[in-house]
Amino acid sequence: MEVKHLKVFGWSASLVFFREKRHCDVCKKVRSELIEWLCPKSPHITMELSWWINKLSEVTSVLAVSKLESVDKMAxxxxxxxxxxxxxxxxxxxxxxxxxxxEVYARSPKQQGKDETRDDLFLTVILDIKTHKVIWVADSRRREALDDFFKIIGSEACSKIKVVATDQHEGYSASVAEYCTNAVVVLDRFHLVQNFNEALNEDRKDELDQIDPEGQMGDMMNGKYKCKFLTKAANRSEKDNRHIEYVTKLNKKMAQLEIIKERFHQIFDAPSVIDAQVILAEIFQWSMDIHARGIFNWIRNIMKDLRFWNYFENRYSSGVIEGTNRAIKGLKWQAYGYKDMEYFKLKIMQKVGYLNSRFALKWMYELKSN
Ligand SMILES: [Zn+2]
Incomplete structure (x- = not known):
């Protein structure tokens, strides 16, 4: 046999030796000798090299590791x-x-199995708001995904959970209501802003239909500038702000929508629930006045949602969810979509959780020595 081992001073190193094959009476076939320091999943790679490949894959893509270490990609x-x-x-x-x-979108509909629904194309990611780490990833975005997590950690751990931030997905809220009786469900700010932006974008499209879409003004309000209209003024570039200034000077409705949007973002800085209610009532009225049906309908829905108001009593940084969401999307780019869902789940826990050498060192060495 020839097996690959760790490089020595930049040189590839392999071990060449004989491995015995014998007939096994139990299996009734020829089996190879057990060699503990070879990777069971890839018998031409030593365990030392396996741990090293895994460690490198924490900081770069597996494809890059394959090139760096001159080891076959699939191996x-x-x-x-x-x-x-x-x-x-x-x-x-x-x-x-x-x-x-x-919920994280993990597979394309083409990969949907016979007995699966659209929910199965997603994964449920659970993260700790305080440490910013993903602590668990479960199959599908069904309520059962969260149920299973609560069952794994047990009722005592569940009772210690105080806040669960989530999007408007009813399944997750139902699961929390059953398993975590001490917890309040809070609508997560990142998704709230996303949903608000969708409503705002509908109103932009409505206005675009009102004017000549082919004209100069229509071109300035076109979908290709969608992002500029949805971004908070403070986060826009100077150039983008000039674009918006130009449009809002000439189009009254767009100016009004801009004001509503800016006011909406102020909600999250409201010092109390009452202040937040005042702001929401205000923009609700404004959206009614200017017939912005997208925003109007969105607010009408959100107003009735207790989970929305819970936010103002249980504030947390939404950057956690947004950052993790982005990191997982980046991870998807690194491989061919991670067709193997089990592997994708593990990769998420490696890159944005604890399954890596930084955190798992202790138990890693325990495993190594066993
Ligand atoms: Zn056997």
Whole structure:
């Protein structure tokens, strides 16, 4: 046999030796000798190299690791998957009090199996708001995904959870209501802003239909500038602000929508629920006055939602959810969409959770020595 080992001073190193094959009476076939320091999933790679490949894959893509270490691409995937699975065996979900639950789109409809629904194309990601780490990833975005998580951590850990931030998805809220009786559900700000922006964008499209879409003004309000209209003024570039200034000078409705949007963002800085209610009532009235049906309908819905008002009593940084969401999207770019969902789940926990050498060092060495 020839097996690959860690490089020595930049030189590739392999071990060449004989591996015995014998007939096994139990299996009734020829089996190879067990060699503990070879990776069971890729017998031409030593365990030392396997741990190293896994460690490198924490900081770069598996494809890059494959080139760097001159190891076959598919072998790298297998090895990385295997090590992550071993790390998962030693993993214990940490105690949490504030969690966020988010759905992540993981597969295209083409990959949907026969007995699966659209919900199965998603994963449920659970993160600790205080440490900013993903602590668990479950299949599908169904209520059962969260139920299973609560069952794994047990009723005592569930009772310590105080805040669960989530989007408007009813399934998750139902699960929290059943398992975490001490928790309040809070609508997560990142998704709230996303939904508000969708409503605002509808109103932009409505106005575009009112004017000549082919004319100069129509061109300035076109979908290609969508982002400029949805971004908070303070976060826009100077150039974008000039664009908006130009449009809002000439189009009254767009100016009014701009004012509503800016006022909406102020809600999150409101010092109390009462102040927030005043702002929401205000923009509700404004949207009615100018016939902005997108925003009007959105506010009418959100006003009745207790989970929205809970936010003002249980504030937390929404950057956590947004950042994790972005990191997971980036991860998807690195591989071919991670067709293997089990592997994708492990990769999420490696890159934005605890399944890596930074956090798992202790149990990693315990596993290594066993
Ligand atoms: Zn056997």
């Amino acid at each position: 790298c995937y297998r090895v990385d998957h295997y090590i992550l699975k071993r790390l998962l065996q030693g993993y214990q979900i940490p105690q949490v009090t504030h969690i966020a639950v988010d």
